[in-house]
Amino acid sequence: MVVLSKIYTRTGDAGTTALGNGTRVPKGSARVEAYGTVDEANAAIGMARLHAEGDMDARLALIQNDLFDLGADLCRPDMAKDAEAEYPPLRVAEKQVERLEAEIDAMNDALEPLRSFVLPGGSPLAAHLHLCRTVTRRAERLTVDLAAAEDVNAAAVRYLNRLSDWFFVASRIANDDGRADVLWVPGANR
Template sequence: MVVLSKIYTRTGDGGDTALGDGSRRVKHDLRVTAYGTVDELNSTLGLARLYVEDDDFDEALSRIQNDLFDLGADLCRPDMERDAEADYPPLRMADAQVERLETEIDAMNEALEPLRSFILPGGTPLAAHLHLCRTVARRAERLSVELAGVEDVNAAAVKYLNRLSDWFFVAARVANDDGRDDVLWVPGANR
């Protein structure tokens, strides 16, 4: 259990921060940037939830927010080969979390007409916020893939981010009255 009795520690005043294994990195380190972007995504999702009216949909977003905290915990702990030596089992993303997103995407997508044009981010306030979540998820994915090029990263974490941006895209269409209020791109409309 986490107990936070004091929020500031002053340990990062010199420009570095502790990772999940206790090692320290500069705050602009790629690993810190990757899990920091996941935290940004979680906050962005919190804003989107202000516009949700359906309890089941809000439960799905709540599950994703919890998953994103798991994902941040996964990314903040380097050197997966040393997981067995840890004092407690490190929290790692699992393929089952990716599979749940896929199942939910398929279920949401059943009610939607196939796209015949690209869509612009917008429509209802909820859809617009979900599109913002989608783009932040893509940035977090790009950073995680970049990190995986130089350090160990749990493959399920990267897959989760990839699937999650798809989830947000489909969910934004659902929030736009099952796609009926999608804002369609008109190529060259303003030439």
């Protein structure tokens, strides 16, 4: 259990922060950028949840929890040392990726196939879910870049890739099962 009795520590005043293994790195490091953007995606979900109800809200709550798991995963380098760690680090599991895939498939079954690209918008919930999608795509790009240079849990990358797809399909559900999607009209303003 996490206990936070004091919020500021002054340890980051010189521009560094501690990773999950205690290593101090610059706050602008690739790893901090990756998990910081995951945190940003989580905040965007919090805004989307202001417009969500029922099952959609419950699914978004699960995703928010998953993103804390993902942040914990990304802030802990040196996966090769996981077995010898005093406390086993939390890693995103393939089961979490599979849950997203099952939810995407179930939501997509209710939708007509797309015949055009969808512009972000429609209902307030759909617009917020599109924002969640784009922030998640940025988190994915940063995590892929990180994985090119350092050890990263492959399930974490897959999770982010599926999550952005999840947000896209969920935005269509939020737009009256796609009937209120705002469709791109190529060259409409020429």
